[in-house]
Amino acid sequence: MTDSAVIDIRSVTEDDLPGWTRTWGNGYLRPYTDGGVDAIRSTAARDRLIGAFDMDRCVGTYRSTAQELTVPGGAFVPVSAISRVSVAGTHRRRGLLSRMVAMDLRGAFERGEPVAVLDAAQYPLYGRYGFGPATAMAWFEIDVNRARLDPRRTADTSGVLLVDAREYSKAAPAVYERLRAVQPGTLRRDELWWQEATGQRAGSPSGRPEPFFALHLDPVTGEADGLLCFSAEERWGAMLPQSPLWIRDLIAVSPQAEAALIRFAVTTDWVTTVHLPYRAPDSLLPLWLGDPRSARVSALSDYMWLRVLDTPRALSARTYGVEAELVLEVTDAAGYAAGTWLLEGGPDGASCTRTRRAAQLRIDVRDLGSLYLGDDSATRLSVLGGTEELRPGALARADAMFRTGRRPWSPRAVLGPRYQAGAP
Ligand SMILES: CC(C)(COP(=O)(O)OP(=O)(O)OC[C@H]1O[C@@H](n2cnc3c(N)ncnc32)[C@H](O)[C@@H]1OP(=O)(O)O)[C@@H](O)C(=O)NCCC(=O)NCCS
The missing domain is CATH 3.40.630.30 (Gcn5-related N-acetyltransferase (GNAT))
Structure with missing residues (x-):
């Protein structure tokens, strides 16, 4: 060897x-x-x-x-x-x-x-390189027969339009850009990405089974404000349909669009189970159903991992929940993010500069990755030893600054035949 x-x-x-x-x-x-x-x-x-x-x-x-x-x-x-x-x-x-x-x-x-990100295929791999889990995902499975949505109430799904791949790929980038502008945790999807995802790219393999595509149109402007891509399988048991439906991508920029697209999927004739992977754990989707308990969480997991490489640039790029200052000592075995930093931030912006002041909170770069988008709390992380309060009150202050009202979310579109296996 x-x-x-x-x-x-x-x-x-x-x-x-x-x-x-x-x-x-x-x-x-x-x-x-x-x-x-x-x-x-x-x-x-x-x-x-x-x-x-x-x-x-x-x-x-x-x-x-x-x-x-x-x-x-x-x-x-x-x-x-x-x-x-x-x-x-x-x-x-x-x-x-x-x-x-x-x-x-x-x-x-x-x-x-200033930052590196990845989707970790295995949990134990990347902590040693300074990455921490920064967004999480919940995988929902909806039992259609318990969802208490009346398929006769077509008003619930008004605004939904079934389209082909071409029309979908034209409308999709603008809808996604609107989400990306407001949703912490999202990454860019460029036009090429959409063409590939919908099989519209020149030279895309032909004969690949095409999923179904739907848009939701804003009732006032007529513009698309929601996207749904799904596949389903025709499955029967003794004259009773038992079809699963897999949502491959669902992007909505208004609650109305999200509710209408979910209700559309759940009231599709013959479908008995709807699989909805990679949603934010605090997603409101169960609440768009007649009985929210019909949406069970079948997996709850870390999803995107994040590593801070340049502390002042990363921390000064985001806003904070309350106007406050915090002196952070960041430890980083590889050196990139290490130092003692004065963070002054609030809802309108922030600055982060090197300081000689005494640190109030010591935080390992992995924990900084988990705190950065607001998904975890300093108080929680301190229990595991990577974050240490050096001045009383610093943990509570960090929580008030870093946490966000809604959890960050990294949408993932599930493409290709692998998804048919249905396993998280
Ligand atoms: C995961 C993978 C890339 C690791 O490659 P590798 O060259 O064996 O990794 P290294 O030898 O550099 O290991 C680095 C450290 O990670 C540990 N490690 C590697 N694979 C591990 C695993 N599957 N589980 C737990 N620890 C693992 C090693 O023990 C080593 O620890 P140490 O630094 O404390 O000694 C390789 O096993 C692989 O290709 N797996 C299948 C594909 C995959 O999962 N890729 C990751 C996609 S995000």
Whole structure:
């Protein structure tokens, strides 16, 4: 076996792409296709692709993309969004992941990206690199027969329009942009993303089963203010329909749009169960049903993980619940976010500067990631030891500043055939 020190961690070249794509597919249990290489090639100029190479053989993959994260107050913070992380089964537990993360975080810091984010496939992996869980997700399963929605009340779903992929992909970006402007935790979805998601991109594989698409139109302006993409399966038991319906994407910028789209899905004839994954845990969706208890939470999990790389830039980009100041000592084994910082913030904005004043709160960079979008509380985090109150009252003050009225949410669209398995 090759000594891990001689395994090269480097940027990927055009020639490496087939091997890189195959290694990634092995890691994610996805069969190799030439289309997969083309998809990676089309984004290679924009993204940073890293690989681990044993001689010329690719044994590790890693990608990061320049993204924008909405933070409390509505600012878009430039972030490095990490994905496609894998190490070949033959080369695991030899530090290759750690080396790829180290190379990429250094690059992100040098490029001036104050924050990095990722969806962690496994919980234990990323805390050691300074990431903390920053948004959570709830997976709802609605028992249609208990939802107490009367399918004869068509007023409940007024404004909903079934459309094809083309019409949907035209309306969708503007609706999503309206959500992104106000929803902490969201990332950008550009036009290419929408074309790919709806099979509208030139060269998209044909013959892929198309999901169903619906819009909700604002009754006053006639403009789309909600999007619903779903698939369903025709399933019968002795003359009784038992069809599941899976919501792949649901974006709404008004409560009316959300209520109408959910009620539309739940009152679809033949459907007995509606699966609604990746919603904010404080989603109001159960309350749009006749009986909210018909929406059971079948999974509740951490979702997006976040690592602060530049404390003053990250903390001064968001707003805070109350006008206050707090002196924070941030500990960070890798050094990027470390220091003692004076945070002065409130509902209209904030500043964060290095200070010589005595710290009131000591916080590890992982906990700062969990606090940043307001999803966790300093008081809660202090129980686990990564956050320490150095001056009485500092935990309560941090809670009042960082917490938000509604939880952050990172919407995820579930695309492709994998979703049909229905497992969270
Ligand atoms: C997860 C994966 C990338 C780890 O790669 P790796 O090169 O073996 O990781 P490293 O050797 O650099 O391990 C770094 C640390 O994480 C730990 N670790 C690695 N995989 C782990 C796992 N599955 N569970 C718990 N700890 C793990 C190692 O023990 C090591 O700990 P240490 O620093 O305390 O010694 C690899 O196992 C893989 O490809 N898995 C399948 C795909 C996947 O889950 N990718 C992540 C997508 S977000």
